[in-house]
Amino acid sequence: MILVAGGSGLLGRKVVQLLDANGEDVRVLSRDPARAAGLPAGAQVVTGDLRRGRLDAVVGGCSCVISVVHGFTGPTRTSPAAVDKGGNSRLIAAATRAGVERFVLGSVVGAGPHHPMSLHRMKYAAEQELHNSGLTGVTVRATPFMQTWLDLIGAKVAAGGPALVMGPGTNPINFVSADDVATFICLAALGDPRIGTEITVGGPDDLSFLDLAQHLLTLRGRSDSPRHVPLSALKALAALARPINPDLARKAKAAVVMNTTDMTLDASPSRRRFPEVAASTLADVTRSTHSAHPR
Structure with missing residues (x-):
């Protein structure tokens, strides 16, 4: 069991x-x-x-x-x-x-x-x-799950609303599919000797919030630009919301960190040991989610 x-x-x-x-x-x-x-x-x-x-x-x-x-x-x-x-x-x-x-x-x-x-x-x-x-x-x-941030950025896109980017959104970030991570966790649970005592799992590409937002809009055949929440507003929200809405404060803090720190990763060292595990791309993930189907 x-x-x-x-x-x-x-x-x-x-x-x-x-x-x-x-x-x-x-x-x-x-x-x-x-x-x-x-x-x-x-x-x-x-x-x-x-x-x-x-x-x-x-x-x-x-x-x-x-x-x-x-x-x-x-x-x-x-x-x-x-x-x-x-x-x-x-x-x-x-x-x-x-x-x-x-x-x-x-x-x-x-x-x-x-x-x-x-x-x-x-x-x-x-x-x-x-x-x-x-x-x-x-x-x-x-690394951060693609599915999580696609849902946050594209929450209103399917209904014709904007793709909402937290901060400038230009910082490169390594996003990974939760499907890929699940595969590695199962390999670890079943005792695959290639895992060892720890493994780092990332996606095949470093992408920005803007990349995710533009991809979602393009899938819908839209040419409008994403909207941005200013970095200054995120910093203020991370501090001011903490006593009354810690959940919102944590999300704002995460967006600040992801806009201002090195979030890149070369995932190839781990991936080379597992050639049979697909390295899901952004296109792969959006093809498999309801929220990102083209119109």
Whole structure:
């Protein structure tokens, strides 16, 4: 049995589908059972929250635990500190008590103790927790998901609204398809020796927010230009919204960081070890999503 914590989210659903297609027995831990609709019929769904309650029964009988949870977005009490650090710490401890054979942690490229984004600092803390646990642990670090930012930038495009770019939008960023990351997480869970104890997964191209926005508009046959949220407004929002809407503040902070820091990545070293895993392009991703179909 393989437990997938966060199995009803963007990445988690893809992981569950791949494992199920491979004939694995899968247990899904999700805070909201309604979000588990559409998962493979054979998946066992357990309602629970990593932030509270006993987790021993959840991991019981599992040979592998996969954690792809995150607290970057969500309700007011959801945060990277509560989920990515605290929740993963509790899950790792329960897996240790249960004698789980393998623990796969979904993390982010750039995770570190001094990163400007709390998500990266808390993912790093979880990585250290896993490293010190004594478990056979594998960390899969990924760049930002193309699907996430296409949805944010193109939220109003299908209805004729603008493609909204956060900041200047010219900074090159390595985006990766969540489908590709799911494949590597499943390889890690199934013990592929090429993975080792950690792997960095990125996409084949460095693209900007403007590249994503223009691609979405072109798919719709539109010639108008994207609209921009000024960088100064994002900086102000990241500071002022923190006490009342931390979710919005984190998104604004992320946009500032992604506009002003080096977000490029040469993903080829990892990719060369896995020639059978497709390196999904922007066109590949938009072809497979409803929000980006041409008119």
